[in-house]
Amino acid sequence: MVEENGKxxxxxxETSKKxxxxxxxxxxxxxxxxxxxxxILQKQKYNVDKNKTVKWMSxxxxxxxxxxxxxxxxxxxxxxxxxxxxxxxxxxxxxxxTNDKLVVQYATQPAWG
Amino acid sequence: xxxxxxxxxxxxxxxxxxxxxxxxxxxxxxxRDLDDIYIVxxxxxxxxxxxxxxxxxxxxxxxISVKEAESDDDSSEDQITLEDSDPCPFSPSSHLVTFExxxxxxxxxxxxxxxxxxxxxxxxxxxxxxxxxxAPPCSxxxxxxxxxxxxxxxxxxxxxxxxxxxxxxxxxGSSEGxxxxxxWISSMGRDVGLSLDVRYAMSGT
Numbered sequence: 001m002v003e004e005n006g007k008x009x010x011x012x013x014e015t016s017k018k019x020x021x022x023x024x025x026x027x028x029x030x031x032x033x034x035x036x037x038x039x040i041l042q043k044q045k046y047n048v049d050k051n052k053t054v055k056w057m058s059x060x061x062x063x064x065x066x067x068x069x070x071x072x073x074x075x076x077x078x079x080x081x082x083x084x085x086x087x088x089x090x091x092x093x094x095x096x097x098t099n100d101k102l103v104v105q106y107a108t109q110p111a112w113g
Numbered sequence: 114x115x116x117x118x119x120x121x122x123x124x125x126x127x128x129x130x131x132x133x134x135x136x137x138x139x140x141x142x143x144x145r146d147l148d149d150i151y152i153v154x155x156x157x158x159x160x161x162x163x164x165x166x167x168x169x170x171x172x173x174x175x176x177i178s179v180k181e182a183e184s185d186d187d188s189s190e191d192q193i194t195l196e197d198s199d200p201c202p203f204s205p206s207s208h209l210v211t212f213e214x215x216x217x218x219x220x221x222x223x224x225x226x227x228x229x230x231x232x233x234x235x236x237x238x239x240x241x242x243x244x245x246x247x248a249p250p251c252s253x254x255x256x257x258x259x260x261x262x263x264x265x266x267x268x269x270x271x272x273x274x275x276x277x278x279x280x281x282x283x284x285x286g287s288s289e290g291x292x293x294x295x296x297w298i299s300s301m302g303r304d305v306g307l308s309l310d311v312r313y314a315m316s317g318t
Contacts (some may be wrong), residue, residue, distance in 0.1 A: 036284025074300055076285065080292035081314035082299035095311055107284045109277065 026050055028093040029101040032061065035076065038108040039065050045101075050090025054083050061106050076105040116283030117223040118293045126294035127152050127216070133316050146265045151217040158306050159207045162246045209234050214307050216298065217264055224278040225294065227301050228263055228270040244271050248304040258305070273301055 027047040034040050041064060048057065058073040067073065074082050077096050093102040118126075127143065127150055134141035141154045215228040231239040231247075241260055248258060257274040278301065285296050299309040 038284070074281070074303075076296070078314045080285065080290075080296045081309070081311070082296070082303060083311060084308035085303060087311070092311070095315060107281065109281055 028090060028097065030057075030089065030093075031101050031103045033103060033105045035105045035107040038073075038106055041065070048089055050088060050093065052089050053085065054087045054089065054092075055085035057089060057104070058085070058106075065108070067108060072109040074107045074109055076107065077102070079105060116279035116281065116285075118218075118225065118282075118297075119223070120218050120220065122291075122293065123218045123225060124150055126291060129291070130294055130298075130313070133313060137310060137312055139310055149218070149265055151215055151265060153213065153215050154307070155211065155213045156307075157209055157211050160210045160247065160306065161207050162243060210239065210306075212306055214302065214305075215263065215270065216294075219264075219275055222275040222279070224275050224282070225297055226275045226278075227273040227298075227305070227307070228261075229305060229307070230270050231306075241271070244305075247306060271305075273305065277301075 026049055028050050030046050030048045032041055032044045032046070041061070054075055058075055061075075062071070062073045065073070076082050077092055083092055089102065092104075096102060131141050131143045131152060133139075139154075140156065141152050144151050144153055210231050210233060212229055212231045216225050217228060218224075219226045231244065233239070241258075244258055257277060258271055259274065260269050261272045262268065263270040278297065281300055282293065282297060295309065295313050298307065299313075302308060
């Protein structure tokens with residue numbers, strides 16, 4: 001599926017300019033919220049390819065937060081549930097998306113000990 | 114923000130979880146031992162052990178899609194046997210492993226604790242090194258997965274140390290509500306192959 005204006009976003013960082021309709025685009029709108037002591041991201045809203053996995057998103061956020069190698073990012077949806085890491089974000093959007101977006105909370109788990 | 118759970122809430126949430134599991138055929142069972150209750154789930158998963166060179170960095174332990182099989186069979190998970198694959202447990206080939214997870218309440222930590230055992234289709238139990246290979250390389254798996262006596266059954270199980278639980282669950286702030294157990298299982302289990310169906314989060318369990 002090609003996006004309406006013919007441009008393919010490689011990164012997930014160009015969003016607020018164009019609000020792609022939730023149905024026709026291959027991307028879904030995600031809003032990232034920090035949990036507890038996790039650092040706050042400069043930018044919270046992204047369009048993410050719906051085939052990306054939870055694992056991909058965790059690593060991507062980890063990179064954005066510049067975490068250490070042995071720290072983890074854990075994602076939560078519906079404010080309670082850590083989805084399986086091989087789950088596609090598109091599935092999560094279908095189940096839990098509201099108002100055309102998926103709210104994802106992220107927690108960081110520091111190195112143990 | 115506390116990350117603990119009272120025993121009473123633990124029991125209530127176990128019952129709710131098992132009731133929902135029955136509806137969706139997810140396999141959780143309630144076990145009782147005098148006043149204690151705990152829940153158990155058994156599942157078979159194809160597992161790929163990462164080798165030390167991290168050749169398969171992106172393969173989670175609970176992956177269902179078998180990595181490119183050496184044979185050309187229409188290889189579903191069920192057809193993998195140890196004879197077909199490299200018997201060395203540190204190779205990147207898949208093994209069908211049976212996991213048995215137990216969620217038991219710890220009165221000293223006042224949180225649930227995850228215990229599990231895992232064995233190959235030959236019946237051979239996974240060694241502690243193999244179990245460590247299940248957890249993501251970025252976490253300090255050597256410290257927090259240890260072999261210990263199951264508090265009720267009194268035989269050896271692997272345990273995810275409860276130290277991490279309070280810290281993580283405290284961030285979620287779910288001690289007050291009914292969602293602690295769902296949050297907890299989905300968070301803690303991910304490192305050792307236990308995943309929770311998304312429908313639990315939709316059920317209000």
